Amino acid sequence: MTKKILTLVISIMISGSISAQDLIARQAPIDKKLNSVDSLALQQQIRTEMAEQQAVDIYPDWDNNTIRYNNAVIPDTYTFNLTGFSMPTSNTRITDVFGYRPRRRRMHDGLDIKVATGDTIVAAFDGKVRIVKNQGRRTGYGKYIVIRHNNGLETVYGHLSKQLVVVNQEIKAGEPIGLGGNTGRSTGSHLHFETRFLGIPINPALMFDFDKQDIVADTYTYNKVKQAVKGGATLMGDNIYYKVRKGDTLSRIASRQGVSIDYLCKLNRITRKTILRPGQVLRCS
Numbered sequence: 001m002t003k004k005i006l007t008l009v010i011s012i013m014i015s016g017s018i019s020a021q022d023l024i025a026r027q028a029p030i031d032k033k034l035n036s037v038d039s040l041a042l043q044q045q046i047r048t049e050m051a052e053q054q055a056v057d058i059y060p061d062w063d064n065n066t067i068r069y070n071n072a073v074i075p076d077t078y079t080f081n082l083t084g085f086s087m088p089t090s091n092t093r094i095t096d097v098f099g100y101r102p103r104r105r106r107m108h109d110g111l112d113i114k115v116a117t118g119d120t121i122v123a124a125f126d127g128k129v130r131i132v133k134n135q136g137r138r139t140g141y142g143k144y145i146v147i148r149h150n151n152g153l154e155t156v157y158g159h160l161s162k163q164l165v166v167v168n169q170e171i172k173a174g175e176p177i178g179l180g181g182n183t184g185r186s187t188g189s190h191l192h193f194e195t196r197f198l199g200i201p202i203n204p205a206l207m208f209d210f211d212k213q214d215i216v217a218d219t220y221t222y223n224k225v226k227q228a229v230k231g232g233a234t235l236m237g238d239n240i241y242y243k244v245r246k247g248d249t250l251s252r253i254a255s256r257q258g259v260s261i262d263y264l265c266k267l268n269r270i271t272r273k274t275i276l277r278p279g280q281v282l283r284c285s
């Protein structure tokens, strides 16, 4: 980082035709210049590099098999830089939204976008391919891909007819990664698209506007407390508590609270198989 900033500062000095002798005399104008015109670019650069560094550090491990993380420490808040995005598909029609579906009594962890079989699907951001797998018709995703991005997000692309990348492959935003399809638990060809943070599904519609083919804003901030309270939990002191309701499952609660199932289990000393009683109180942070 330091080297790049230094280069930037030097280039500002050169472009301003300032010699070493009158540098001190002109110090004030330089500072002013830095603060106004060029500081935006500089700040942006620092922010991007810091975000990339954070993203590398925040994930507990790199594995090519499972989407969720068992040992992730979830920060209270985290901001993703979305500016280097590419829309995964040029198709705009959403056929199913994110969230809990009472009719099926399960969570839909992503967004469904109508695509034709064979349509090109591209990477949403720069990153590295973590998973390239195939799940059967009964279990879900079909042919799918998971990419970890430099901005800290992970994206999932499901029901593909063909995968065009291999695990551990470095990828750029907009590069083709697969072709749309109808594999796995799917009726009619579509792209199942997920955005996740440390395994926790976040509604992609909060970041991507498929209709406008644009991002919703330059950044998205994940906030553990906000997500928990929105999901029906209560903040007491520094901790978040959730009172189990009829029909709740661990996966539903975890998704709504913005934490992983394993995190909930660990915190409450229960297992994935524990039967929840309505009225029971779970600690969520």
Ligand SMILES: [Zn+2]
Pocket (backbone or CB within 6 Å): 096, 108, 110, 111, 112, 191, 192, 193
């Ligand atoms: Zn879906």
